Amino acid sequence: xxxxxxxxxxxxxxxxxxxxxxxxxxxxxxxxxxxxxxxxxxxxxxxxxxxxxxxxxxxxxxxxxxxxxxxxxxxxxxxxxxxxxxxxxxxxxxxxxxxxxxxxxxxxxxxxxxxxxxxxxxxxxxxxxxxxxxxxxxxxxxxxxxxxxxxxxxxxxxxxxxxxxxxxxxxxxxxxxxxxxxxxxxxxxxxxxxxxxxxxxxxxxxxxxxxxxxxxxxxxxxxxxxxxxxxxxxxxxxxxxxxxxxxxxxxxxxxxxxxxxxxxxxxxxxxxxxxxxxxxxxxxxxxxxxxxxxxxxxxxxxxxxxxxxxxxxxxxxxxxxxxxxxxxxxxxxxxxxxxxxxxxxxxxxxxxxxxxxxxxxxxxxxxxxxxxxxxxxxxxxxxxxxxxxxxxxxxxxxxxxxxxxxxxxxxxx
Numbered sequence: 001x002x003x004x005x006x007x008x009x010x011x012x013x014x015x016x017x018x019x020x021x022x023x024x025x026x027x028x029x030x031x032x033x034x035x036x037x038x039x040x041x042x043x044x045x046x047x048x049x050x051x052x053x054x055x056x057x058x059x060x061x062x063x064x065x066x067x068x069x070x071x072x073x074x075x076x077x078x079x080x081x082x083x084x085x086x087x088x089x090x091x092x093x094x095x096x097x098x099x100x101x102x103x104x105x106x107x108x109x110x111x112x113x114x115x116x117x118x119x120x121x122x123x124x125x126x127x128x129x130x131x132x133x134x135x136x137x138x139x140x141x142x143x144x145x146x147x148x149x150x151x152x153x154x155x156x157x158x159x160x161x162x163x164x165x166x167x168x169x170x171x172x173x174x175x176x177x178x179x180x181x182x183x184x185x186x187x188x189x190x191x192x193x194x195x196x197x198x199x200x201x202x203x204x205x206x207x208x209x210x211x212x213x214x215x216x217x218x219x220x221x222x223x224x225x226x227x228x229x230x231x232x233x234x235x236x237x238x239x240x241x242x243x244x245x246x247x248x249x250x251x252x253x254x255x256x257x258x259x260x261x262x263x264x265x266x267x268x269x270x271x272x273x274x275x276x277x278x279x280x281x282x283x284x285x286x287x288x289x290x291x292x293x294x295x296x297x298x299x300x301x302x303x304x305x306x307x308x309x310x311x312x313x314x315x316x317x318x319x320x321x322x323x324x325x326x327x328x329x330x331x332x333x334x335x336x337x338x339x340x341x342x343x344x345x346x347x348x349x350x351x352x353x354x355x356x357x358x359x360x361x362x363x364x365x366x367x368x369x370x371x372x373x374x375x376x377x378x379x380x381x382x383x384x385x386x387x388x389x390x391x392x393x394x395x396x397x398x399x400x401x402x403x404x405x406x407x408x409x410x411x412x413x
Contacts, residue, residue, distance in 0.1 A: 006185045007397070013190050013227055022269075027183040028060045028101055032083060034176040039079050045144025046134065047077040047169040053344040054149050054173045056270040059085040059102055061095055062229070071152055073109045076131065078138035086110070086130055112154045124158040131159075147172050178341065178349045179367035184271065185390060188342070188369055191268035192388055192399045194226040195275045198234075198264055199402040206281050206410035208256050212236040212249045215262065223266040232272070232346075233265035238281075243382035245375060256282045259291075260410070261384045265346060272346050274371040275400050276386035279408045288381055292407040295376040295383040298337060302352075302372050306339075306389055306396040311361035312352045315339060319374070321354065330355035339372040342388060364391050369399075383407075 011021045035058055039047070049055050052069040056062050059075050072088040085102055086109035087095060095106040110126030117123045135142060146159070147169025159166060180188070198219040205218050213236075220231035236249045239258035254260060261278035278292060301318040322333035330353070339352030350362040352370070364370075373386035385404050389396040 006182055006189060007392070010186070010189045010193055022183050022186045024060075024183070025101075027181065027187075030181045030183070031057050031060075031176070032077075034179075035077060035173065036080065038172045038176040039077070039147075041175075042147065042167070042172060043145055044147040044167060044169065044172070045079055045140040046081075046131075046138075047075075047147040047149075047172060048131065048151070049075040049077065049149050049169065049173070050151055051149045051170070051173075051345075053270075054170075055085065057173070057177060057344045059083045060270075061085050061087070061091075061099055061102065061106075062270065063088060063091055064229070066230070070150070071111055071114045074111065076134045078134055078140055079144075081134075081138040084134055112152055115152055115154050119154050119158075124155055127155060128158060128162055131164075149173060174345075174349050177343050177345065179365060180343060180369050180390075181367075184343065185367075185369065187269045187271045188273075188388070189399050191228075191266060191271055191273045192275065193401070194223050194228060194266060194268060195264045195273050196401045197226060198222040198266075199262070199275075199277050200412075202236075202262060203279055203408060203410045203412045206254060206260050206279055208254060208281065210254045211251050212238055212254070212260075213251050215260070216249055219262065219264060223264070226268075228266040228268050229270075230267045231265075232267055233263060235263040237261055237382075240380040242384075243377035243380055245382055245384065254281050257285070259284070259288055259381050259383060261382070263384075263386070270344050272342055272344070273388065273400075274340070274342055274346060274373075274386060275388060275402075276373055276384045277402055277404055278383040278385060279410045281410055283409050284407045287378065288383075289407055291376050291378050291381055292383045292385075295374050295385050296404065298374040298376065299372060299385050299387065302337065302339065302374065303387060303389060303396050303398070306364055306370060306372065306391055308364055308366050308391060308393060310364050312339070312350050312357035312364070313361035315352050315364075315372075316354045316357045319354065325375075325377070335373075336375045338374075339370050342369050342371045366391055366393055 055075045076084045084105040096103045145165045145167045149170040201218045201222045215236045216234040219234045223231045238260040258281045263276045302315050305315040319337035327333045341348030368391040375384045387398050388400045
């Protein structure tokens with residue numbers, strides 16, 4: 001089977017017989033292999049996963065509700081073994097029909113429903129039974145440490161009371177997820193393309209009298225139309241709310257001359273986008289153009305450093321210190337010139353910011369996908385731009401395509 005040639009751009013989102021696209025069987029095998037490779041570096045007998053992104057990565061199963069997903073179901077990954085998924089009610093019956101890669105290792109979950117089932121009821125004991133079953137089937141020792149990612153307090157204490165020794169399983173999963181395969185990159189390019197289209201819809205609807213919530217709606221509808229499982233976040237900020245940046249949409253009415261920026265986070269085939277653009281309602285002023293240009297130049301200065309062999313410290317050295325924004329320290333400026341790994345999780349490795357990267361530089365490697373974002377402001381106006389890039393041997397490849405070299409006047413025709 002040939003590899004997906006993502007460097008030549010996106011292909012159709014459907015599977016077809018006439019060209020090689022995303023190979024989901026290969027994707028599943030590669031992801032499990034990367035988890036096992038990361039597990040080999042630990043003394044863990046297995047991983048217990050509750051975080052939605054980790055379960056999706058390990059088992060290629062999913063449900064629609066984040067609340068149900070996070071603590072209503074779990075995966076167990078035995079060392080040198082195949083993943084198990086413990087699903088929410090009738091989910092199990094559906095997976096036995098639709099998920100042949102894991103159909104014989106899907107079982108009903110036994111959680112505490114975020115503690116809604118009190119400990120005195122003893123329902124956590126069935127969770128312990130599930131874990132012991134996996135250990136026995138895979139000839140693992142109860143004395144081996146167990147890696148966990150996130151877990152409610154009742155289950156955490158129940159495992160300790162049962163004599164299990166726990167460790168940081170999230171560290172294992174983030175290491176496995178750091179370098180993307182060709183199939184993962186292709187999915188993420190398609191996801192970014194769906195947000196390109198959502199920004200087009202938004203740009204058509206930025207006009208006096210539109211609300212930030214209206215723009216949220218048209219963007220989310222477009223991302224769902226193009227195959228997004230969830231529109232996790234469409235954060236729209238306009239006018240006087242752009243400085244400082246509140247990280248929250250509102251029902252504010254957009255007025256002539258307002259800057260409008262949005263962050264669009266969709267989930268397509270399990271993979272996130274994180275993608276900002278700034279536009280203007282009507283013709284921007286020279287002052288607004290200057291704010292925007294400073295933001296864009298700052299962004300490009302960081303992206304130019306995103307090459308193999310460079311480190312996250314090299315990137316942040318291209319960005320200003322906290323004092324540039326009139327802030328007292330780097331914690332207060334966190335996120336204003338920022339980069340983060342992106343994948344099945346919104347925040348993956350590496351994290352790039354002056355608060356951590358100068359003292360803890362991380363080497364940039366081919367196959368990393370990083371979202372790089374910058375912000376600048378003056379008076380009531382703020383601008384924010386973000387690109388998703390692939391680290392390649394030839395340099396950073398930008399996969400977010402909505403135009404950002406200049407501040408666009410909207411609505412566009």
